[in-house]
Amino acid sequence: MRDPNQRITTFSRDGLRFDVTDAGPLDGEVVVLLHGFPTDRTSWERVSARLHDAGLRTLAPDQRGYSPGACPRERDAYRLEELVADVLALVDASGRERVHVVGHDWGGAVAWLVACNHPDRVATVTVLSTPHPAAMARALKATLEQKRKSWYMAAFQLPWLPERTFAAGFHSLLTCSGLPSEDQRRYAARLARADALAGPINWYRAARGSHVGAHRLEVPATYVWGSRDPFLGRTAAELTREHVGGDYEFVDLDAGHWLPETRDAESAAAILRRVARGS
Secondary structure (H helix, E strand, O other): OOOOOOOOOEEEEOOEEEEEEEEOOOOOOEEEEEOOOOOOHHHHHHHHHHHHHOOOEEEEEOOOOOOOOOOOOOHHHHOHHHHHHHHHHHHHHHOOOOEEEEEEOHHHHHHHHHHHHOHHHEEEEEEEOOOOHHHHHHHHHHOHHHHHHOHHHHHOOOOOHHHHHHHHOHHHHHHHOOOOHHHHHHHHHHHOOHHHHHHHHHHHHHHOOOOOOOOOEOOOEEEEEEOOOOOOOHHHHHHHHHHEOOOEEEEEEOOOOOHHHHOHHHHHHHHHHHHHHHO
16 A cells, blocks of 8 residues: 555556546545546535545545546446446555545445445445435336436447437536536536547446445445436435445435535535544
8 A cells, every 4th residue: 555645646457547636634534536427526626625624635536437547448347346446446545444435426326336345445435416226226127207317328328329429419418417517618628529438438338247236335324315316316315225224314405416516515514424423
């Protein structure tokens, strides 16, 4: 492990290099921030500033398919077990035995899996928007609501067409979903091209071939969900409680999907409560 008092700008795993924003007090407890689709590590800027003010250190990576040095072409390179292993490599690079893990959207799914499968490396977990994977699977089978909200997941299984379609409609699609225009412009600058979207969309394609399971969670956890989320419905949100065995808080906000960008104060407050209770 590295010296825990040195800044991290990159870390490597299996020949891939990931870019990281390391900020806040060097001696603070470490919070790993995992972004979702189709955003990047800058999605956490508003939240992380509040965490720094509270004395926490944050590590926000551009994940696999988003970091220029970590964009393999093969679909199987984006299986969930690879995404989880990337996070563990960052934890190793931090020099800490255990960290607090926070995720949004796809980053939230990875955060659940890291905490479920590697509780020895995770002090607490806070997830924004995304339900526990087992709760999501149950909701997809049980409710028409979640099937309707998740239509794009099936569409993303097609070859090459999703990248071209999403790139062409990047701004309009994200406007409809409620993402602020200033954030759209920032993400579009690096992702609104078919070639740049290939890796991020491969997350969806590779998920079906993944072999990592979502066990019952025993790590202290907080789940923050927006009741107006166009992608993730109430059934999965409420079922999440049944898959968490330890200390748990469910925060139900009158909000949409993009919580790090639009509800940074409430998101940061939930993270800080969880860190305080789990430390």
